[in-house]
Amino acid sequence: MIEYLILSILFASAAFLSRSRRAVDIAAGCFFGVQVVLAALLVSDARGSVGDLGIFAFDTLGILFHLLMVLTLGFVMLHSRRYLHEGTLAAYRTYFALLMLLSTAITCVYYADNAAVTWIFLEATTICSAGIIYYRHDQHALEATWKYIFICSTGIAMAYLGILLLCTVVRDGSLDYSSLAATISGGNPLYLKVAFLLIVAGYSCKMEIFPLYTVGVDANFAAPAPASAFISTALVNAGFVAIMRIYLLYARCEGEVFDWARHVLILIGIVTLAVGAMFLRRTNNYKRFLSYSTIENMGIVAIGMGVGGAALWAAVFHVACHTLVKSSLFLQLGVVRQIYDSYRINRLGDYININRVGAVGILIGTVVLLAFPPSPLFISEIVVFREIVAAGDWWLIAAMLVLLCMVIYAVWSRALRLNYHPNQDELHLSHVDRRLSYSAMILLLGAIVLGLWQPEALSRAIDTITTL
DSSP, rough: OOHHHHHHHHHHHHHHHOOSHHHHHHHHHHHHHHHHHHHHHHHHTTTTOOOTSSSSSSOHHHHHHHHHHHHHHHHHHHHHHHHTTTHHHHHHHHHHHHHHHHHHHHHHHHHBBBHHHHHHHHHHHHHHHHHTTTTTHEEEEEEEHHHHHHHHHHHHHHHOOOOOHHHHGGOOOOOOOOHHHHHHHSSSSSHHHHHHHHHHHHHHHTOTTSTTTHHHHHHHHHSOOOHHHHIIIHHHHHHHHHHHHHHHHHTTTTHHHHHHHHHHHHHHHHHHHHHHHHOOOOOOOOHHHHHHHHHHHHHHHHHHHHHHHHHHHHHHHHHHHOOOOHHHHHHHHHHHHHHHHBBTTTTTOOOOGTOOHHOOOOOHHHHHTTTTTTTTHHHHHHHHHHHHHHHHHHHHHHHHHHHHHHHHHHHHHHHHHHSSSSSOSSSOOOGGOOOHHHHHHHHHHHHHHHHHHOHHHHHHHHHHHHOO
């Protein structure tokens, strides 16, 4: 891990100091190679061993989401080169340097074996993301950047208070997850409940769930589309992993405390799903639209975590598959902007006759995102529904069905409008790059494959993660 951190910082610094785009691309390629090598080494020797610094543990949860991040990062870097080709060299090298540092911070969140270290690197993602959000240096980017810094800092501060309360249950003062797991069951129930509430509410700014979900919408709106693909997947997954580790700790608290924590997640999940469903219909920007879709999906994940049992397995599977689908759609939107120079829903149209490959990718992506077979999200949602029915929570089933019907109508109508409605904006047909549309579809096809066939290694990994 020491070597990884040193190399990552060196390549990010090299990109920032480069004097040509080619040098930036070489530094980015070397950094991506480091990520691939790290992932390969950990997959070949995944035994939950502790890293060189003693504050990282290479367990199945971290390795699974690191692999997904590396896969997404490759496509994001590829699309970023084309998306940013008209910008200045200074903006180009700053973007890639910050993207590399953000990837490094997210990787450290995945493998952190200490609640305080998780908190530190999540705060580091705020700093790196803010620089990427401000890429355009206009009024909207400035507003989104300051909102992101302020809200995320507030959330991280709330989580810090929760971590301080967790300190009360540890006898030796250590905040590594193994020490917490050994002593958490004997902690004060009131302190544990308040700590859980503060940590989940604080990290909600990263996972994009209620109450601090708004920060992700503004960030994705202002950031370049490839960066939005990364923020909505890898960074959201970092928030999920941070909350999941706390959830697994609380699973050791039999009885009142864990039941309370599960009900909190169900409540947060249904409110998040409701927010996503309502704003999907009201927004007039395709990037905001996909951001609210992320919120809606993370609401389903929170409900699955709260229900527990097989629904917990479905929640992890849902997050993994959502990574492939959502990154594909954001990358497709990057091609849309190059053609229309806009994301305004009420002005764009006729995409099917302009870029048929990209249009097909968006239509298929919409079907998969809405959890229609053969979508892998169909499998996860069905499992969540089955567990809710088994628990007899009919009010929850009714609420989810109503909200998901609203989601289906909003998402499908916007996808059809983009492809078949008459266009009103000026076109830049010389910017059509169908190779980017084809490459984005690779991620989508990967998601469809998971909907038809779940590899044994993936199922076994999720079983290991969700074994309480």
